[in-house]
Amino acid sequence: MKDSRAIVFLKGALLCGAVVLYLWSLATPPGLVAAVVGTLGAALVAHRLEDAKLRLLSWVVLGAGLGLTGQLAAGVLSAFGSFLPPWFTLMTADALVLGLTTFGFFLALRLLSSRWHVFSIVELAVVVGAVAHAFADHRHMRIHQPRFLSDWAWSHGIEPEPVLSVLGVTAMAVSALLLLRASRARRLLAMVALFLGGILVLLLGEQPRLDVPKADELGVRSNNSDDDQNKNDDPKNQNKRNKPPEPIAIAVLHDDLPETDVLYFRQAVRSKLVGDRLVEDPSGTFDSDVPTRFPAGSPVQVQTPQVPEFHRKLHTSMFLLVDHAQLFGVGFPEALTPVPNPNPRRFVAAYDVDSQFLIRPIERMLGRGTVPAEWSPAQRAHYTEYPPDPRYAELSERLVRDVDPRFVGDDVVKALAIKQYLEKEGFYSLKDKTLEGSDPVAQFLFGDLHGYCVHFAHAAVFLLRSQGIPARVAIGYGVQTQQRGAGSAVLIFANEAHAWPEMFIEGVGWVTFDIAPERSDEPPSPHVDQDLEAALGELARKPPPDTLEDSTPFVIPWALLGFGSLALVSGALVLAFGVKLVRRFGRGSHRRVYRAVLDALSDVGxxxxxxxxxxxxxxxxxxxxxSFVPLTSAHLALAFGHDDAQARAQVDALARATRQELRRSTPFLLRLAGFFNPVGWWFTR
Amino acid sequence: MMTTKDPMSAPLSTLDEVRAIAARLRDRMRYDVIGRDDIIELVLISLFADGHVLLEDYPGSGKTTLAKALGHAFVEEPEDAHGIATFRRVQFTPDLLPSDITGVTIFDTTTNVFTFRRGPVFASVLLVDEINRTSPKVQSALLEAMAEKQVTVDNVSHRLGDLFFVMATQNPLDSVGTYPLPLAQLDRFLFKLTMKHIDPVSELQVLKTWGHPRVAMELPKVHRAEVVAGRALLREKVFVSQEVQQCLVDIATALRDTKRTRQGVSTRSLVQAIPALQTRALLKGRDYVSSDDVEALAFPLFAHRLELMPGVNADALVRDALRGPVDKLARSTIGVE
Structure with a gap:
């Protein structure tokens, strides 16, 4: 059955969609366009060539050849294209490689699957794999990936899970319907039914509006946009300020809380200088002491340089109330362990945090150096790099010049002098819009010093680095301890998002070095609703009553299953061999004798x-x-004809002869396999 | 000319004797018609099964030669009491009238009585050429003859011979100005045989032997009465088991129940199938009907009796319908007794 043109286009479009999903984050725009054109072209050309008489190998060679040609052309282009602008070379090479590779691959695949239906499964796997690839981060029902979809759903008040499920299932079913062969009318009907079903599920899914806060209003998408980062880092967007703060997580402390004004819940650090600002180190070589991965299944552990005598170990349990991209933990988290969500209707995810918590004041660290001797030059350079603006060094020199002569040369004192300057002179304000544009840190620091935490943190880090002190910006949440209740649960609100500097002190590790400007135009944040905090803490500690029966986790009885299936299999084997034996020695009637011969034939296939x-x-x-031919004749004469004494007499001898001939003509190994074949008789008919 | 024993004096008693008669007929036909052994076998089966044959093929493919060979394989006997000739041939044309084949009553002026003049239908082997070229009126006149072995003219029924065997031909392609046989009429034919062109080797053989003196005259001939006696004997002696009958019913059910046919096969076709199967078993040297016979005869037996839905291939349909019943039949031979 040859496909109609419309179906061919639809199939091509489906494969194009898969290609786009695969290449979206990898290819340049021209490469993407070339890949789409190549895929669609392959589908159409394959339709045209469907009847061409070529062997299987030819298609594969043709496809591989086209792909190789693309690679070669791109190589030639980049080797001899030095006189061309680099962007042109890059994009042309990308387009050539992707266009020709996709064309070759899909041409071969489409032709193969039009000839041998079994290859449709490969096509199906390609398409479904693309969707699965896009949804791969959507695991454990904890994080709703891909984010562009889940964010859209959240912002429309729809549960993302049904949206993702419907999309995934629809994609798979549509692909299966299109790629696997079926009659055209039936296929059309099924597709319409699927479409309507999908819409129905979406409509139904829209009914239960969520009572959890919406993620995109919380400003927690800290790692999504690279441009204009400082602005996006600002969690307290002005237009949201008149709303009450949204709770985003509750932390349950399992130990007594050390004396502290602010509890820092760190989520990420930024230490890599790019242009005029700091970003998270993309290489992964630095900041390896900060856990960034979500603990999916097994705990995430990191090595921290925190020295035990200055720290205390803290064990906390975190319960996220909203979808959150990165995890955060109090102090310096060392290990993140996923735990069962006690109340999935209330919490998005739950995990335990083991962390080091600094318990000594910074004054106790005077006299210590900052850059450890064991650091590599690269590490040292990484943490002391600051923008090539001479004003940073000038300012920091001026600040450290004024310190008490007893402490000249002490890095900690230098740092304190910088902190003092920023706290005294700085003015905390969320209203200042002049800080947008290029180099907002310099604008802030060498301007009127009006800014908020991100500016203070960056300014402090750059000043520290200009003095050769390793420092980085940490982001997360800073919770004022005065404003919380006495319970062991700490409620974290969206408006407590914060950025603060960390500096490295030898023999201590990273030290939280927050700048708290003395002057501010922000009203003091309201006291936390202690009832809410306590209630949520209760909820986190024990599961809701209606899910109590789930508290004992179901353990798969592997041993029982294993022995059970073993017993079942061996029982079946014994039974099968028993039947085989009984039938093998069938005597007394031509039917049994003939059946025994048939069994012997079935055993060898x-x-x-x-x-x-x-x-x-x-x-x-x-x-x-x-001898099997006369045996069959004699058998049939007895079965269909009169009772024939002559045939009856012959059957046994002929059966013996047949068996002997069969033994002689069957290779030994096949005979052996037939001897041990327990189910040969099953196929006797 | 070698003569055979007088069939009246020593009636047939064993199947081997019937088989010998069939072999004599076959040998003579094979001598005259080269490269058509399969068709000759089916014609013989039809002859012994008391059925009629519709041959469908292209002009000049040896239909008439085949029919004549059969006619000439019988011993020329003086027209018996019924006045039945051994072999007659009628060319059907649109202007033919029923009386042209059945015969007419004419007034004899010398004796002043009406006498019946027999038409060509009064023959043991009747070749009806281009049966679809004549009007339904003539076709249905032939129908009575085929079904009842008698013709009725002026309210008087005249018996045809016991051996009455019709071989009709039609051209499958040249259908302009024809009257296609209705299904009811097709159902009267035991087999519809489609003759393919013979293979090149046989064709060359035909050219070589054409026009040479025929030694076939030396081969033994057959008495018409022998065939009639053979029919009766094989019907009695060749065993048709319950399972084989069940298999036939299963095939008929499969052909009726499928959505690919508008009309399945008739019960008459099953009734007619039994002697055909018996004859084939006999020709194959058996005294019982086996699944092999069912498989071999299913297509010529059933394919022409089906009214198919558009686009359905009768060959494939019969093949598919056979599969289940034949499998069941085979299974029955090793099942519990």
């Missing part, structure tokens, strides 16, 4: 086929067992 007459079966095997 020569049963009668469905719809084949006894005579044809015998003729088919005449070369291997010539």
């Amino acid at each position: 020569q049963p009668r086929r469905y719809g084949e007459s006894r005579e044809h079966h015998a003729q088919r095997l005449a070369a291997r067992a010539p």
